[in-house]
Amino acid sequence: MAVEAFQDTKRAKKLIKDKNLSFVFLEDEKIGDEKVYQKYSISAFPTNFIFGKDGRLISYHLGYGRHTKDEIKEEILKGLNEQK
Amino acid sequence: MKKYFLFLFIFLLFCSKHVLETKYQMLRISIKNSKTSEKKAKLIKNFLKNHYASDYTYDLAMELIDYEKTKDYENFINWLINKTKKEETKNDLKYCLIEFYKRNKNKEKILEVFNSFSKPLNYYNYSETIKALIEVEDFENTFKLLEEVKKFCQKDYIDKEYEKLSEERRNRTYKRRNFEFEFLKAKAFLGLKEYEKSLNSFEEVKKFLKPSFLGTYLDDFNYYYAMLLKEMGKEREAISAILPDVIYEKNEKNYGLFEKIYQEIYGSKDGIEEFLKTKKEEISPLKIDFTLKDYDGKKFNFFDLSKNKVTLLVFWFPT
16 A cells, blocks of 8 residues: 655656556545644655554565565565464 | 857756766765775765865765864865855855764864854754764853754744745744754753753653654654663663664664663563563554545545555655
């Protein structure tokens, strides 16, 4: 699930189409006095959160480095195995 | 004809920026490949000599402190300051000097740099100096400057200074500055071992900014707060204060303090990793619900969608 923070609709749409991405893509907007990314105190993009089945944070990644992809994969698998 | 020259000029400007970026990338590789500090220092100095006022000046001058620990650093930066005409770059370089003197515990020199800032002084001239003065334990001057910097934190002052910015951004500046102001006070009182006063200031700090989703505050708030609680004999509270930073911002400074407090409570380091693991499960934040639309206008609720599932939530924007 991906929340796009700055409502750059045109470019976001193109990217999703070009790369054939199958996430649920949502556009951020103000709920009350804050956008969703502000509620999650995001300070850098992209930020990835991985939540377990119980809704608790397993880990998070600020930015995107060389190992981020593998780490995320590993953590998701761990989350799936741990909480059956 | 004039038009063409203008285009050419803009084109050349564009190229020169591009070239500089490439040069910088090459510098980064060279630094990585050099083994000694001397070689690294030499590379950085050569770059700065050729481009003394670029976007990279501040970062490189700061980095140079790690490699050049002698008086040469001082001389070199002062040479750069004289060379550049940009007031902004001069200021940036002076912050580097302050950092250098801070590490060398040279109180007098810090004040000397402070007095050399062009007048009228701005908020950052003060805040950067005060941070350094606290580190070198010159509390007398710390409190003197804190008294002077107060006016920069007032709402009407900020409204005037940032007239052109939106209300929202002015508000953020207001909160950020007051957070920092009280935090500096708290740290100074902690240094003076006036623990009750320090605690009061820490309480004030919390009024200006909420902790992040992860339970961490700006800067190293949790670190110093935990340090105060430890000094006051409240080890258990201290350990809770530092935990989010130890778990989510794994650095040596946070972990070092955590280890110390843990040893004070439990007598040794035994079981420390197990303790962290259990605590992580206890304090890890719960997801926050929201409903947003996708690009076709269809609504999605986060909780409904992710119920009993391992979920990857990404915040992004197209670049």
